[in-house]
Amino acid sequence: MNNSLIIGQYVPGNSLIHRLDPRTKITIIFFFVFIVFFANNVPSYGVLIVFALTAMFTSKVPIRFIMKGLMPVWFLIVFTFILHLFVTKEGTVVFELGIFKFYSGGIIQGFAISIRFFLLILVTSLLTLTTTPIEITDGIEDMLHPLKRFKFPVHELALMMSISLRFIPTLMQETDKISKAQASRGVDFRTGPLKERVKAIVPLLVPLFISAFKRAEELAMAMEARGYQGGDNRTKLRELKITKLDIMGYIVFILVVAILFVTRMYG
Amino acid sequence: MDITFKNVTYIYQRNSPFEHKAVDDLSFHIPSGSFVAIIGHTGSGKSTLIQHLNGLSAPSEGEVHIGDFKLTNEEKPKNMKELRSRVGVVFQYPEHQLFEETVAKDIAFGPENFGVQQEEIEKRTRHVIRQVHLPEELLERSPFDLSGGQKRRVAIAGVLAIQPEVLVLDEPTAGLDPRGQKEIMDMFYELHKQEGLTTILVTHSMEDALKYADHILILNKGKKFMEGTPVDVFSQREALQSVQLDVPEVVEFLIKFEKKIGKPIPFHNQSMKELAEEIQQVVKGVDLHE
Numbered sequence: 360m361n362n363s364l365i366i367g368q369y370v371p372g373n374s375l376i377h378r379l380d381p382r383t384k385i386t387i388i389f390f391f392v393f394i395v396f397f398a399n400n401v402p403s404y405g406v407l408i409v410f411a412l413t414a415m416f417t418s419k420v421p422i423r424f425i426m427k428g429l430m431p432v433w434f435l436i437v438f439t440f441i442l443h444l445f446v447t448k449e450g451t452v453v454f455e456l457g458i459f460k461f462y463s464g465g466i467i468q469g470f471a472i473s474i475r476f477f478l479l480i481l482v483t484s485l486l487t488l489t490t491t492p493i494e495i496t497d498g499i500e501d502m503l504h505p506l507k508r509f510k511f512p513v514h515e516l517a518l519m520m521s522i523s524l525r526f527i528p529t530l531m532q533e534t535d536k537i538s539k540a541q542a543s544r545g546v547d548f549r550t551g552p553l554k555e556r557v558k559a560i561v562p563l564l565v566p567l568f569i570s571a572f573k574r575a576e577e578l579a580m581a582m583e584a585r586g587y588q589g590g591d592n593r594t595k596l597r598e599l600k601i602t603k604l605d606i607m608g609y610i611v612f613i614l615v616v617a618i619l620f621v622t623r624m625y626g
Numbered sequence: 627m628d629i630t631f632k633n634v635t636y637i638y639q640r641n642s643p644f645e646h647k648a649v650d651d652l653s654f655h656i657p658s659g660s661f662v663a664i665i666g667h668t669g670s671g672k673s674t675l676i677q678h679l680n681g682l683s684a685p686s687e688g689e690v691h692i693g694d695f696k697l698t699n700e701e702k703p704k705n706m707k708e709l710r711s712r713v714g715v716v717f718q719y720p721e722h723q724l725f726e727e728t729v730a731k732d733i734a735f736g737p738e739n740f741g742v743q744q745e746e747i748e749k750r751t752r753h754v755i756r757q758v759h760l761p762e763e764l765l766e767r768s769p770f771d772l773s774g775g776q777k778r779r780v781a782i783a784g785v786l787a788i789q790p791e792v793l794v795l796d797e798p799t800a801g802l803d804p805r806g807q808k809e810i811m812d813m814f815y816e817l818h819k820q821e822g823l824t825t826i827l828v829t830h831s832m833e834d835a836l837k838y839a840d841h842i843l844i845l846n847k848g849k850k851f852m853e854g855t856p857v858d859v860f861s862q863r864e865a866l867q868s869v870q871l872d873v874p875e876v877v878e879f880l881i882k883f884e885k886k887i888g889k890p891i892p893f894h895n896q897s898m899k900e901l902a903e904e905i906q907q908v909v910k911g912v913d914l915h916e
Contacts, residue, residue: 370643421642539677539682543680543682543717545707545710545736566723566725
């Protein structure tokens with residue numbers, strides 16, 4: 360199984376970040392995504408980096424684990440950096456390599472975009488690393504609640520989300536199991552010409568779909584048998600609660616935004 | 627093919643908070659042609675162990691030898707396909723791996739991948755469908771129209787068609803009715819004898835282990851807990867109970883017998899008939915109405 364991608368994986372813990380209400384975390388990250396694009400000079404990037412790294416250390420998720428998990432993303436970051444290096448033609452020429460000229464603007468832009476990329480991915484994966492999928496869907500459901508007025512099926516959407524999140528690990532296990540069984544029957548998923556490898560996916564996908572449909576049917580039946588009914592009047596086992604900690608979280612974030620705008624103006 | 631494990635350790639998700647040692651410093655030897663039962667609770671490392679037998683997993687530490695093939699953390703055999711054609715694995719619930727339109731095509735899938743000639747494949751298909759006691763008419767049906775037990779047999783036939791020398795069975799009877807369980811186990815035993823296979827059976831059933839295996843390996847939390855002939859292993863009731871494993875009914879009976887009658891009958895894997903005679907011998911001199 361591919362263990363290297365950590366986006367979507369939850370690491371249990373009891374840190375301050377873990378204890379924040381999911382709505383707080385989602386809101387802060389939502390706005391963080393915007394303000395990342397407001398940074399325009401070294402100090403303002405510094406503010407964002409300090410904020411993101413502080414959040415990372417506070418979460419107590421092992422740093423080595425996060426960095427290793429971001430491995431597949433590093434490729435993307437390096438790729439954007441190189442792209443900027445070649446494409447942007449601003450500022451002065453720093454050095455030449457054959458027919459290529461590298462501009463100072465390109466290097467700066469490359470750095471800036473890579474840092475933005477890194478920050479976005481770090482912060483969003485911190486959300487999933489410290490929040491259980493159930494909490495995330497509960498949070499989203501609650502935040503979308505006002506849309507109910509417009510007959511938007513908020514509860515059903517949240518249910519769909521939590522079911523699909525719930526079944527990701529199950530399907531991963533299933534994929535792992537079936538691919539091992541077919542590999543034992545001589546299928547080679549890793550080497551050989553592309554055409555052969557695409558063909559090798561069929562013996563994996565067919566059983567996977569069959570079991571997914573079977574599971575869906577069984578789940579629907581089990582829910583019906585227990586009289587499931589979504590929507591109004593349905594109570595929750597875990598009520599979301601905004602605590603002092605959340606208010607502190609918002610205050611810290613607002614301060615960070617304020618400092619960012621100050622450095623943006625005077626930096 | 628001889629199978630040897632030398633100080634094998636396998637670690638899942640190394641260097642992460644989910645790091646987990648599934649197999650821990652495991653060493654054993656399985657001579658060619660033997661029937662070995664591997665017993666242990668869920669999470670004792672059985673499934674991880676069998677994935678080493680055809681190179682699906684490589685040990686994190688230690689060495690695995692399967693015939694001339696050698697698996698370590700650094701080196702994997704180049705001819706992995708050949709290893710997999712010689713070690714057939716029937717996974718748990720093998721019917722989940724069926725995918726072709728017809729039973730015949732699904733059985734042919736393995737041999738085709740290993741480059742067996744078309745004529746030979748057809749010959750093997752008809753041969754294995756008989757071996758798993760299914761009628762030849764089923765060959766042209768869709769595997770998804772069959773009953774659960776029939777699907778299982780088709781999937782097993784698909785592995786047998788590869789004609790492996792080593793057959794690895796991961797709880798092949800899980801979820802079958804008692805009659806189906808017995809039929810399938812008897813079938814594997816017959817095959818083992820006829821084709822001179824090396825058979826490795828992962829099971830929860832002490833009765834099956836006693837009945838079919840000539841060597842038993844007991845795992846507990848990834849470590850080897852006990853190893854030996856069925857008589858050796860099942861004579862150690864207390865040790866087995868310390869890891870929440872039962873002994874076969876016969877052993878249980880003999881212990882109760884000794885308690886009640888006061889005279890021991892040693893366990894040596896006797897048949898029902900032999901046991902009846904031994905009981906007669908012992909009981910002759912005892913007044914049962916005291």
